[in-house]
Structure formats: structure tokens, C-alpha cells
Amino acid sequence: MHKRITHLRAALAERELPALLVSAPANRRYLSGFTGSYGWLLVTPSAALLFTDSRYTLRVAREAPAFTLRQVSHEHPFPKLLLAAVTELGLTQIAFESAHVTVAEHRGLVKALKKKATLAPVENVVEPLREIKDADELTTLRRAIALTDAAFSAVVARLTPTTTERQAAWMLELAMRVGGADALAFPSIVAAGPNGAQPHASPSDEPLGSGRPIIIDMGVRLDGYHADMTRTIVLGEPDARFWAIYTVVAEAHRRVIAGLRPGLPAHEADALAREHIAAAGYGEQFGHGLGHGVGLAIHEGPALRRASPNLGSAPLRAGMVTSVEPGIYIEGWGGVRIEDLVLLTEAGCEVLSQAPKLNHE
Amino acid sequence: MHKRITHLRAALAERELPALLVSAPANRRYLSGFTGSYGWLLVTPSAALLFTDSRYTLRVAREAPAFTLRQVSHEHPFPKLLLAAVTELGLTQIAFESAHVTVAEHRGLVKALKKKATLAPVENVVEPLREIKDADELTTLRRAIALTDAAFSAVVARLTPTTTERQAAWMLELAMRVGGADALAFPSIVAAGPNGAQPHASPSDEPLGSGRPIIIDMGVRLDGYHADMTRTIVLGEPDARFWAIYTVVAEAHRRVIAGLRPGLPAHEADALAREHIAAAGYGEQFGHGLGHGVGLAIHEGPALRRASPNLGSAPLRAGMVTSVEPGIYIEGWGGVRIEDLVLLTEAGCEVLSQAPKLNHE
Numbered sequence: 001m002h003k004r005i006t007h008l009r010a011a012l013a014e015r016e017l018p019a020l021l022v023s024a025p026a027n028r029r030y031l032s033g034f035t036g037s038y039g040w041l042l043v044t045p046s047a048a049l050l051f052t053d054s055r056y057t058l059r060v061a062r063e064a065p066a067f068t069l070r071q072v073s074h075e076h077p078f079p080k081l082l083l084a085a086v087t088e089l090g091l092t093q094i095a096f097e098s099a100h101v102t103v104a105e106h107r108g109l110v111k112a113l114k115k116k117a118t119l120a121p122v123e124n125v126v127e128p129l130r131e132i133k134d135a136d137e138l139t140t141l142r143r144a145i146a147l148t149d150a151a152f153s154a155v156v157a158r159l160t161p162t163t164t165e166r167q168a169a170w171m172l173e174l175a176m177r178v179g180g181a182d183a184l185a186f187p188s189i190v191a192a193g194p195n196g197a198q199p200h201a202s203p204s205d206e207p208l209g210s211g212r213p214i215i216i217d218m219g220v221r222l223d224g225y226h227a228d229m230t231r232t233i234v235l236g237e238p239d240a241r242f243w244a245i246y247t248v249v250a251e252a253h254r255r256v257i258a259g260l261r262p263g264l265p266a267h268e269a270d271a272l273a274r275e276h277i278a279a280a281g282y283g284e285q286f287g288h289g290l291g292h293g294v295g296l297a298i299h300e301g302p303a304l305r306r307a308s309p310n311l312g313s314a315p316l317r318a319g320m321v322t323s324v325e326p327g328i329y330i331e332g333w334g335g336v337r338i339e340d341l342v343l344l345t346e347a348g349c350e351v352l353s354q355a356p357k358l359n360h361e
Numbered sequence: 362m363h364k365r366i367t368h369l370r371a372a373l374a375e376r377e378l379p380a381l382l383v384s385a386p387a388n389r390r391y392l393s394g395f396t397g398s399y400g401w402l403l404v405t406p407s408a409a410l411l412f413t414d415s416r417y418t419l420r421v422a423r424e425a426p427a428f429t430l431r432q433v434s435h436e437h438p439f440p441k442l443l444l445a446a447v448t449e450l451g452l453t454q455i456a457f458e459s460a461h462v463t464v465a466e467h468r469g470l471v472k473a474l475k476k477k478a479t480l481a482p483v484e485n486v487v488e489p490l491r492e493i494k495d496a497d498e499l500t501t502l503r504r505a506i507a508l509t510d511a512a513f514s515a516v517v518a519r520l521t522p523t524t525t526e527r528q529a530a531w532m533l534e535l536a537m538r539v540g541g542a543d544a545l546a547f548p549s550i551v552a553a554g555p556n557g558a559q560p561h562a563s564p565s566d567e568p569l570g571s572g573r574p575i576i577i578d579m580g581v582r583l584d585g586y587h588a589d590m591t592r593t594i595v596l597g598e599p600d601a602r603f604w605a606i607y608t609v610v611a612e613a614h615r616r617v618i619a620g621l622r623p624g625l626p627a628h629e630a631d632a633l634a635r636e637h638i639a640a641a642g643y644g645e646q647f648g649h650g651l652g653h654g655v656g657l658a659i660h661e662g663p664a665l666r667r668a669s670p671n672l673g674s675a676p677l678r679a680g681m682v683t684s685v686e687p688g689i690y691i692e693g694w695g696g697v698r699i700e701d702l703v704l705l706t707e708a709g710c711e712v713l714s715q716a717p718k719l720n721h722e
Contacts, residue, residue: 055561096464103459103467103482121464170538177531200416 079112151175181220210236230339440473542581571597591700
């Protein structure tokens with residue numbers, strides 16, 4: 001964690017911020033290692049404080065040794081402890097995460113600080129640091145991905161046309177949990193036939209059926225990290241239309257894997273898939289972005305999507321882990337999506353997801 | 362839902378608020394029935410609008426027929442749609458939920474509204490309405506509680522001294538999910554011996570063991586509603602110390618059930634248990650409040666706890682559903698907690714939880 005704090009301090013220096021108050025749970029955990037459900041970090045060039053309550057005292061010492069505990073209690077509520085720290089550290093300004101602090105919390109802090117220090121709203125200070133995964137994070141992500149792959153392989157062999165979407169989702173959940181997942185990374189999607197035309201369908205009581213596309217989007221959460229993987233399978237014989245569409249998505253996916261490399265702007269990664277899908281006549285049927293970073297959050301930076309006039313598209317960097325998930329969705333017929341997690345390397349990218357692409361392989 | 366909107370409008374009129382923007386998920390669901398993960402409600406004396414995106418269009422019509430859909434999109438972001446609604450409805454002030462809206466969201470809304478309407482922070486407008494459960498809510502809560510009771514009874518018979526806390530928690534989870542739960546209401550607590558001395562212990566790989574107290578705190582989530590139940594059991598023969606402590610907690614629990622009635626201030630309900638536990642010499646070992654409301658949130662109003670100089674204690678009302686969960690926690694030995702959900706009735710209260718109190722019964 002010391003390295004992460006060093007990186008944060010460099011980011012603060014670059015923005016000329018004397019101190020940052022961190023409250024977003026994933027950012028708090030990333031910087032400190034602390035897994036409790038309540039806590040605030042205050043990081044300055046010289047100090048690293050963690051404010052939490054008595055439930056978590058023992059956990060702080062074990063998980064967040066780089067931070068000094070300040071114990072919040074009924075008698076010592078957080079705003080008062082923050083004022084004490086401000087006085088002690090001689091701070092006159094504190095940046096805070098405005099995308100996470102509520103208006104009510106902000107008002108409470110302003111009041112408690114009694115104008116001894118001002119609060120400056122900032123966004124995306126810690127998040128960019130989280131985009132590059134370190135060795136520990138990659139180890140956990142690989143374990144999470146392997147668990148996801150194994151659960152998919154174990155379950156897909158047992159699916160039949162009469163299995164319902166909901167039953168299949170439960171079989172996947174059991175396989176992931178028994179395999180060692182702490183939880184699901186997100187509610188699994190099992191969407192057969194027309195249900196697959198919505199990219200975020202919920203499993204229904206409809207049977208999977210035969211000869212039609214079945215989208216399975218799943219992943220485990222392990223030690224705080226998420227896996228994310230999608231396969232589109234068919235029970236029985238796929239028809240010519242399925243193969244036509246599947247081939248377009250698979251080729252789009254292949255082109256992205258072949259083309260991903262550090263330095264490539266994120267929107268150009270998206271274009272590698274989108275241009276192929278559009279050229280095949282399905283441009284309108286690929287309504288979402290190509291992919292997203294994955295780590296302590298299931299959706300984080302980088303965002304691999306179309307360029308937007310308002311949003312710049314930063315170049316990809318080695319060490320990023322992102323999903324690559326092109327898809328085609330056709331109302332009344334269904335959808336095809338193929339999603340792998342990949343690691344950006346100096347040479348290009350390494351595909352981390354290893355589950356078979358089709359149940360026919 | 363129409364009745365709930367009517368109650369909200371009365372609450373707004375009483376506070377002289379011309380419009381309320383609702384964004385807290387449980388409040389949004391309570392007022393509209395809408396279960397999507399993203400959305401804002403705007404309620405005025407004459408209008409009820411629901412802003413969400415294309416993922417949920419079909420769901421709005423099905424779940425929230427009392428609301429008019431305003432579809433958020435890339436071209437029509439929420440702040441712009443809010444400005445349009447403000448203009449259309451002639452609003453000059455909108456109250457918003459300051460405990461849920463972030464500083465960044467607030468800034469975006471202020472900017473978009475271009476001073477045509479001001480934003481007024483409010484808290485606890487919808488939450489008090491949620492404290493009184495209507496017939497539909499009680500039906501769902503009773504189902505959630507029955508599922509929880511059944512899972513406990515099925516699993517407790519299969520526990521042995523070599524079962525680990527983590528295995529027991531997984532057995533409970535399986536029983537709840539297979540029984541029909543949508544999810545757990547919260548991560549189950551299974552805490553044997555000294556582990557039970559922390560009211561919020563996480564299940565470990567330690568075996569349950571024989572002759573020592575095992576706290577099991579569990580509940581299902583069903584159709585958005587939560588159950589919450591705690592039992593303290595012993596595998597093998599309890600010793601005299603267990604019975605001494607158990608008897609104090611059970612009597613404290615009994616006194617609360619006998620004494621709960623509409624009109625009783627919440628802190629006096631807490632005192633019914635606390636005074637008995639303190640008289641037995643364990644006052645310092647009962648560190649948490651007596652109970653909390655349960656519904657669309659696992660913790661909601663009313664709060665049954667000690668009176669605080671800053672916090673008034675409102676009288677209990679018929680229709681409230683609250684936990685009653687006195688406990689005694691002794692470092693190095695363990696804990697005893699007994700928790701039921703109860704419904705406040707005109708005559709007193711009805712105990713909803715029906716699981717056996719001990720595995721010896």
C-alpha cells in the first residue's frame with residue numbers, strides 16, 4: 001500500500017492539493033487495504049489517517065498498517081476528529097471526493113471545520129491510479145477469472161433445452177460459490193433467444209430452448225476484485241443466421257485482441273470492433289461500448305467506447321485490465337456477445353479469460 | 362402506490378414544499394414501485410414523474426403506472442429533463458434528498474436549472490412514511506420471515522460441533538436461496554464462543570464446538586423486503602453460565618414483547634430490556650440498541666435505542682415492524698442475542714418470527 005500512497009501523493013502534488021479526504025469505498029480500500037464498510041482516509045504529504053469506528057479497530061491494525069487510526073465514536077464524531085486533524089496538521093484546504101460525499105455530509109463537515117480549512121471538490125484523483133494493476137492485484141484478478149472460467153465450464157455441460165434461465169443462473173452461482181467465490185461480481189445474465197436482445201436482461205422462468213443463442217454473462221468477486229466474462233452458446237444445432245452473426249462478433253473480438261496495445265486511444269480500441277460490425281451491416285445493433293476496466297469495481301476506467309465531443313479518450317497503458325465485449329442485439333431474435341478480460345502488456349495484450357468460447361468446442 | 366403518493370403530498374404540504382426530487386433507492390421504490398437501479402422521481406401536488414433510461418422503459422410501464430416516464434438519454438441527460446419539467450410545471454423551488462444526492466450531482470443540477478428554480482436540501486421526508494407498513498408490505502414481510510424461519514429450522518438440525526462457522530453460514534444461505542429468497546438480507550452471522558462477543562462478527566473457519574453459545578443472525582430478502590432474526594444455540598450441553606446469561610436476555614426480550622404498544626416512546630421500549638439487563642449486572646455488556654425498523658431497508662426507522670440529548674424519541678405507532686434484539690456480549694466468552702421481528706398492533710405487538718428459540722426446544 002505504501003507505493004499506492006506514494007502515487008497518490010504525487011498526484012496531489014501535481015494538482016497542488018495539500019490534502020485529500022477519501023470516502024469512496026473502492027478508493028478507500030485501494031489506498032489502505034481496509035475492508036470495513038465505514039471509514040474516511042485523510043492523506044497529506046506527511047500523514048495518512050484512517051477514521052473509523054470501534055467495530056473495525058482490530059481490522060485497521062491488520063489490514064491498514066500504513067494508516068494511523070482515529071477512532072470515531074458517539075463522543076468523537078468524524079467531523080470533530082477531522083477538525084482536530086486539520087488543526088494538528090496545519091491544513092487550510094482539504095480536497096474531497098465530490099462524486100461520493102453527499103450534500104448533507106458536506107454541510108456537516110463545513111460546519112465542523114469552522115472555516116479553519118476549506119473543502120475543495122475534486123473528482124477522479126484516485127480512480128486513474130486504480131486503472132494500472134500491480135502484481136498483487138493481477139494475482140487476485142487471475143484467480144477470480146479462473147474461478148469464473150471453471151464455473152462456466154462445469155455448468156455449461158449440464159445445461160439442457162428445458163433448463164430455465166433462472167435455474168441456469170442458480171447453477172452458475174452455486175458453481176462459483178462452491179468453487180471459492182466470495183460473492184458474485186454482479187447478478188448473472190442468462191438470456192435465451194429474444195431475451196438476449198436486451199444487453200442487461202434478468203434471468204426468467206423461460207427454458208433455454210434449442211437452436212437459439214443463449215447469452216451467459218457472469219463473474220465472481222474474490223478478495224474485493226471482480227471477474228467479468230460473457231459467452232453465447234446454443235443448445236442443439238445453431239442455424240445459419242446464428243453463425244452469420246456469431247462470426248461477425250467473433251471477428252470483431254479477434255480484431256480487438258490483435259490490435260490492443262499501449263498508446264492506442266481507448267476510442268480507437270472501440271473502433272476496431274465497431275467498424276467491423278458496422279461494415280457487416282450491424283452497426284445499429286451494437287449499442288454499448290466495447291469494454292471497461294475491471295478491478296475493485298466491476299466497472300471502472302478505462303472506458304473503451306466511442307469518442308465523445310465532451311470526453312477525451314486517453315491512450316491505453318500497460319497494466320490495465322479491461323473487458324473486450326462486442327455484441328450484436330436483434331429485437332425478436334436475440335443477441336450475441338463475446339467478452340474476455342484482457343491485460344494490456346508492453347507487447348499488446350494477454351487474454352486472461354480462458355473459458356471455451358462455445359459449448360460446441 | 363397512489364395512497365403512498367397521497368401521503369407524500371400531504372407531508373410536502375405540511376412542510377410547505379412545492380416539489381420533492383427523490384433519489385434514494387428505497388424511497389424511489391416505495392413511492393413508485395419501480396425496481397430499476399437508476400432513476401429520479403419528481404413529485405408535486407399535481408405531477409408524478411419518473412426519470413430513467415432506456416434500459417428500464419418497459420419496466421416503468423409495468424411497475425410504476427402512477428408515474429409518467431421521462432426518458433433520460435445521452436441527448437437528454439437528467440439535468441436538462443429536470444429543467445424542462447420545472448419550466449412546464451412552473452416550479453421555482455424543488456426539495457431534494459440531501460443525504461443521498463452527492464455534491465457533484467447537486468452542482469450539476471444547480472447549473473442546469475439556470476436559477477429558474479432553487480434546490481432546497483431536506484432529510485427524512487419519505488422515510489417516516491415507510492415506517493408504517495401497509496397490507497401489501499406486511500404480506501411480503503411475513504413471507505420473508507417465514508422463509509427465514511424455515512431455513513433456520515432446517516439447518517440447525519444438521520449442525521454438529523465440527524461444522525465451521527463458514528460452513529454453517531453457507532448451509533443457511535443455501536437453505537434460504539433454495540427456499541425462494543431473492544438474496545440474503547445481509548451476510549449471515551454465525552459466531553461461536555468468543556467470536557460471538559463482537560455483535561457483528563464474520564463467519565470464520567473455526568468449528569462451532571460443543572457447550573458454548575453460537576449466535577446465528579440471518580434473514581432473507583424477498584421482493585425488496587428484508588427479514589432479520591437471531592437465535593443463540595448450543596451444541597451439546599450448555600453450562601450454568603450460559604443459562605444464567607441466556608435467561609437474562611430471554612427475560613429482557615419477553616419484557617419488551619409484553620410492553621410494546623403504540624404510543625410508547627422508542628427509547629422507553631429500549632429501556633424495557635436495558636433496565637432488566639442492567640439490574641442483572643450486564644448493563645455494560647449490552648452495547649447496541651434494542652432494535653430497528655425493517656422493510657425496504659434492513660435498517661430503517663423507528664430506532665429503538667437509548668434516548669439521546671440530540672435526538673428526540675418518537676412514540677411507536679401501530680403498523681411499524683421492528684426488530685427486538687437484546688443481547689449480552691462478554692469478551693473471551695461469547696454472546697447471547699435473541700432477535701424477533703414484531704408488528705406493532707393497536708393492542709400491543711404481534712411476534713412475527715416463529716423459529717424455535719433454542720435448538721433444545
